[in-house]
Amino acid sequence: MNILSRRVLPRSKPLTVIAVTVIAIWLLVALLAPVLAPGDPLSQDGTPFTAPSGAHWFGTDELGRDVLSRVIYGARLSLPLALLLVVLSALIGGTLGALAGFLRGPVDGVLMRICDLLFAFPGIVLAMVVAATLGPGITNAVLALVLISWPWYARIVRGLVVSLGEAEYVTARRLLGASTWRALLDDVLPNIVGPILVLATLDLGGAVLLLSGLSFLGLGAQAPVAEWGSMVSHGTEYFQHWWLGLFPGLAIFTVVLAFNFVGDALRDVFDPHTGRAHG
Amino acid sequence: MSVLSIADLHVDYRRRGRPTVQAVAGVSLSVEKGQILGLVGESGCGKSTLARAAVGLVAPSAGTVEFDGSPTTRLSRGTRPAHLLGLQMVFQNPYASLNPRRRVGAQIADGVGARSRTKVRADDPRVAAVLELVGLPTSAAGRYPHEFSGGQRQRLAIARVLAAEPSAVVLDEPLSSLDASAQAQIASLLVELKDKLSLAILLISHDLSVVRQVADVLAVMYLGRVVEVGPTEQIWSDPRHPYTQALIGAVPQPDGLGTLPTALPGEVPDPARPPSGCRFHPRCPEAIARCSVEQPDLTVLVPSGRKLGTSIDTPIGTARSAACWLRIDTEAR
Ligand SMILES: Nc1ncnc2c1ncn2[C@@H]1O[C@H](COP(=O)(O)OP(=O)(O)OP(=O)(O)O)[C@@H](O)[C@H]1O
Ligand code: SF4
Ligand SMILES: [Mg+2]
Numbered sequence: 170m171n172i173l174s175r176r177v178l179p180r181s182k183p184l185t186v187i188a189v190t191v192i193a194i195w196l197l198v199a200l201l202a203p204v205l206a207p208g209d210p211l212s213q214d215g216t217p218f219t220a221p222s223g224a225h226w227f228g229t230d231e232l233g234r235d236v237l238s239r240v241i242y243g244a245r246l247s248l249p250l251a252l253l254l255v256v257l258s259a260l261i262g263g264t265l266g267a268l269a270g271f272l273r274g275p276v277d278g279v280l281m282r283i284c285d286l287l288f289a290f291p292g293i294v295l296a297m298v299v300a301a302t303l304g305p306g307i308t309n310a311v312l313a314l315v316l317i318s319w320p321w322y323a324r325i326v327r328g329l330v331v332s333l334g335e336a337e338y339v340t341a342r343r344l345l346g347a348s349t350w351r352a353l354l355d356d357v358l359p360n361i362v363g364p365i366l367v368l369a370t371l372d373l374g375g376a377v378l379l380l381s382g383l384s385f386l387g388l389g390a391q392a393p394v395a396e397w398g399s400m401v402s403h404g405t406e407y408f409q410h411w412w413l414g415l416f417p418g419l420a421i422f423t424v425v426l427a428f429n430f431v432g433d434a435l436r437d438v439f440d441p442h443t444g445r446a447h448g
Numbered sequence: 449m450s451v452l453s454i455a456d457l458h459v460d461y462r463r464r465g466r467p468t469v470q471a472v473a474g475v476s477l478s479v480e481k482g483q484i485l486g487l488v489g490e491s492g493c494g495k496s497t498l499a500r501a502a503v504g505l506v507a508p509s510a511g512t513v514e515f516d517g518s519p520t521t522r523l524s525r526g527t528r529p530a531h532l533l534g535l536q537m538v539f540q541n542p543y544a545s546l547n548p549r550r551r552v553g554a555q556i557a558d559g560v561g562a563r564s565r566t567k568v569r570a571d572d573p574r575v576a577a578v579l580e581l582v583g584l585p586t587s588a589a590g591r592y593p594h595e596f597s598g599g600q601r602q603r604l605a606i607a608r609v610l611a612a613e614p615s616a617v618v619l620d621e622p623l624s625s626l627d628a629s630a631q632a633q634i635a636s637l638l639v640e641l642k643d644k645l646s647l648a649i650l651l652i653s654h655d656l657s658v659v660r661q662v663a664d665v666l667a668v669m670y671l672g673r674v675v676e677v678g679p680t681e682q683i684w685s686d687p688r689h690p691y692t693q694a695l696i697g698a699v700p701q702p703d704g705l706g707t708l709p710t711a712l713p714g715e716v717p718d719p720a721r722p723p724s725g726c727r728f729h730p731r732c733p734e735a736i737a738r739c740s741v742e743q744p745d746l747t748v749l750v751p752s753g754r755k756l757g758t759s760i761d762t763p764i765g766t767a768r769s770a771a772c773w774l775r776i777d778t779e780a781r
Contacts, residue, residue, distance in 0.1 A: 337545040338555075341605070344503060344537055345562040345612055348527045356547050 188430035191423055199244035208235040210242040210395040218410050228412035230403065232393075239395035240416050246396050247424070250311055251376035255369050257315045262322025263365060269323065270330025271353055281327070284320035292317040293382060300388040307380075307396070310389035314379050318372070325368060326361060333357045363439035371432030374425035381421050397421050450478035451648035452502065452535065452616040457511035459497050467720040471497040473672035473727075474511070476746065479616060479648040479665075484638065486663025486680065487652045488695070490716055494672045495652045496540075499620040502650065503537045504528075515616060533562050536609040540621040542601035546593040552604055553589025559611030574611065581644075582607040582637060599630025603637070610641065616648040623658055635662045657699050660684055668692045671727040672719055674746055678768035688749060688770040690732050726773065738773050746771040 198205060207226075208215075215233035219225050227236035269277040287295070296313040303309035330353070333339065339352045347355075381398025383389035390396030397417040404414020459472040471494040479485045489495055500506045502513055507522045514520065515535045539545040546555060553570030560575055561568035568574070576586035582603040593601055602622055609617055619638070623631040639662050642649055653659045659666065659680075666680040668691065676689040687693045694712045714731045717723055723730050729739040748767045770776075 336547075337539045337541065338547040340505065341537070341539065341545050341608065342547075342558055343523060344505075344528060345558050345608070346528045346530070346533050346565060347558065349525050355550070359549050360547075 182434070184430055185434040188427040188434070191427035192431065195244055195248060195420075195424055195427075198241055199248050202241050202245050206235075206238040206241040208238045210234065210239040211393050218407070220410075221412050227416045228410070230400075230413050231407060231410075236400075236412060236416055239400060240397070240420050242395040243397045243400065243417060243420060246307070246390065246394065247377050247380060247398075247421075250307065250380055251373050254311050254314050254318065254376040254380065255372050257311075258318035258372070259322050259365060259369050261315065262319035262324075263326045263361075265319070266323035266326030266328075267330050267353070267358070267361075270327040270334065271349070273331075277327070280323065284324055287317060287320045290317075293379065296379070296383060297386060297388060300383055305388050305391055307384075307390045307394070310380060310383040313388075314376070314383070318376075318379075321372075322365070322368065326365065329361045329364060330357055333360050363435075367432055367435045367439055370428055370435055374428035374432070377421060377424050377428070450480050451516060452618075452650065453478035453514045454498070454502060455512050455514070457498065457501060457513065458509045459494070459501050459506055460509040461497075469720045470672050470722060471719055472501060472508075473719075473722070475669070475672075475674050477650075477667055477674060477677070479650050481615070481648055482642060482646045483665060484642055484649040484651050484663045485665045485667060486659035487650060487667045487669060487674075488654060488656050488659055489669030491654060492716055492719065493669045494719065495654070495669060496620050498669070499537065499618045499650070499652055502618050503535055504532065505537075530563070530565075533612055534615040536612060536614040536617050538602070538605050538609055538617060538619040538622050541625055542598055542605050542622075543593075543625070545605045546601060546608075548593055550592075551589065552591055552593060552596075555593075556589065556604070556608045556611050559608040562612040578607045578611045581610060581641070583633075597630070599626050599633060602626060602630070602634055606634075606637070606641075610645070614647065616650070618650045618652070620652045621654065622651070623653060624655065631658055638662055656695055668695065671717060671722055673727060673771065675728065675772070676770045677746065682768060688768075688775050689772045690734050690774075691728050692770075726771070734774060736773060742773070744771045744773050744776055747776045749775055 211234065213232045213234055215225060215229040215235055217229060217231050217233045219229040219233075221228040225235050225237065227240060230236055230239070265280055269280040296310075296317050299313035299316055300310050303312065334353070334357055336356070339356050342352050342356055343349070377397075380389055381396070381401065384396045384398030385402040387399075387402070390399050392399070397420050400417035401414045401421070404410075404417070407413055454475060454477045457472055457475045458470070461469040461471055463469075473494075475498060477485065477487070487495055487498070497506060501508050504513070504520050504523045512519055515532060518531060520532055520535065521529065546552070551570060553575050556575045556578060557568040557570050557572060560572060560578070570589055575589055579586050579588055584600065584603055584607065588596070588600075588604070593604065596604065606622075623634055626634065635658055638649060638651065641647055651659060651663060663680045666678065666683045667674050668676045668683070668689065670691050676683060676687065676692045683692060684696060687696050712731050717727070717730065723740070725738070725740040725742050726732070726735070726744055729735045732739065746769045748769045
């Protein structure tokens with residue numbers, strides 16, 4: 170990531186630095202959850218509804234479980250699953266989009282119509298229907314969300330393959346006898362990686378939110394698993410015990426915001442107008 | 449024998465719901481070994497379309513392009529056939545024709561390996577040799593395109609093409625994005641390469657004053673058609689077509705940085721609705737009745753004014769020719 174150190178860090182804004190730090194902290198929290206968590210996220214040996222205190226920094230929930238421990242363990246679920254969701258969507262959507270942009274013709278037509286179809290539904294409703302059909306559970310929630318997420322990648326990658334495929338340097342290469350595949354691999358794909366990385370980073374925040382959303386609706390993580398969305402969902406049932414929903418809510422908020430800031434910073438790096446293309 | 453010969457080429461852009469654009473409407477040209485043919489004309493007259501059709505990037509709607517005696521094919525999804533690899537093109541914008549994310553050496557190596565269809569390493573001595581040929585240090589190979597100026601990039605684009613050992617190169621306005629000194633340098637580089645490598649060069653430009661200095665033969669294009677062809681100095685000193693006369697009249701003397709005529713009345717017509725008869729007639733100061741009815745063909749002329757007979761229809765190369773009723777009536781043989 171030589172390009173990152175050369176181009177982002179020297180002129181990065183404080184906000185970007187904070188966002189990167191927040192993400193790094195959350196990754197550490199997820200990694201070191203057993204060490205960091207004061208207790209077992211599932212053990213019910215506290216007094217229910219204890220307000221935040223020295224013993225329980227984030228209080229306890231309706232079953233007497235330590236909210237801090239649950240938030241910490243929640244990172245182990247939300248972050249890898251969000252990553253899995255984004256990687257799967259980007260891989261599936263990216264591959265299909267690249268094929269559509271490369272092959273054009275009927276393959277392209279059919280694929281883009283499928284994308285249009287999926288765009289026409291409100292995504293979360295579709296995901297709910299699919300998740301409900303497959304049965305509640307975090308794996309099915311991820312699958313349902315991949316189904317509504319991949320078309321975004323497909324459309325963007327297709328557009329990039331089509332427009333970059335018409336770049337003069339690709340034409341020049343083809344005139345020198347390179348096959349279309351070679352030109353796609355050498356000249357087009359490397360120029361797509363940047364934009365997709367930006368999109369995926371921005372999308373990571375959205376993925377955390379979507380997964381929490383499905384869990385909130387009872388279609389994602391199932392009790393008693395510690396998951397931020399379902400914790401917020403339970404929290405709303407006990408409104409006077411604000412700490413039940415607030416802390417997992419803050420966790421979601423900080424992660425989503427941090428990914429968005431980092432995504433924006435990455436976009437500046439890969440922006441064709443500020444990038445080295447015209448340097 | 450001519451290396452590149454274009455005969456009665458037509459290129460139409462068909463678009464749904466709009467009239468067909470006849471971007472190239474019957475052009476015949478040929479370029480010989482060791483010759484630079486300069487093609488000039490105003491913006492939109494079809495120069496790029498002609499260039500792209502010449503190397504097979506757009507399909508002609510009629511007519512033929514022959515390279516080394518065999519007809520060319522359009523570059524499709526498949527790999528370009530080996531016998532066409534000697535016909536190459538250099539694009540107008542050197543910022544767009546090099547991949548910003550690949551080192552220069554690797555991109556020139558694409559050219560070196562083109563004929564043998566092998567993968568050539570960027571540190572191959574042939575890469576260095578071709579860099580030297582275009583006047584760049586061999587250390588350029590390790591750098592990225594953005595580290596070079598526009599003129600240097602155009603040299604790189606030329607180097608990549610030369611690496612494939614072409615016999616004909618089409619250059620579409622290779623000078624227009626460069627500053628004056630880079631223009632002069634690239635122009636003299638082209639002359640040098642033409643002599644050294646016996647290249648057949650089709651050099652497209654809208655700048656008559658630059659082309660005049662390098663082209664052996666000049667072709668003047670107006671609205672999809674070539675209106676005058678001939679040895680550069682002859683055309684320069686004695687233009688026969690009213691459009692060429694206007695073009696040359698508009699070049700500031702002596703040899704300043706010429707631009708295209710503003711002296712001519714009217715706009716360039718829409719190529720989708722070309723004027724009847726001679727396409728130049730609405731703007732021609734010398735138009736006669738016949739001009740708006742019948743289209744004059746490019747016709748070989750004899751030196752000043754002796755009328756020898758009717759027009760002939762041989763493909764036009766370096767012979768002095770014009771497409772104008774005034775000349776055809778009096779000067780054709
Ligand atoms: N892909 C296309 N579809 C439709 N019309 C086109 C297309 N490309 C070019 N044209 C039209 O064809 C005509 C000739 O265009 P062309 O680019 O060949 O001209 P040119 O002489 O190269 O002009 P310039 O000096 O501006 O580069 C113009 O009227 C242009 O608008
Ligand atoms: S043919 Fe007629 S209109 Fe055309 S250039 Fe000659 S005189 Fe002018
Ligand atoms: Mg052009």
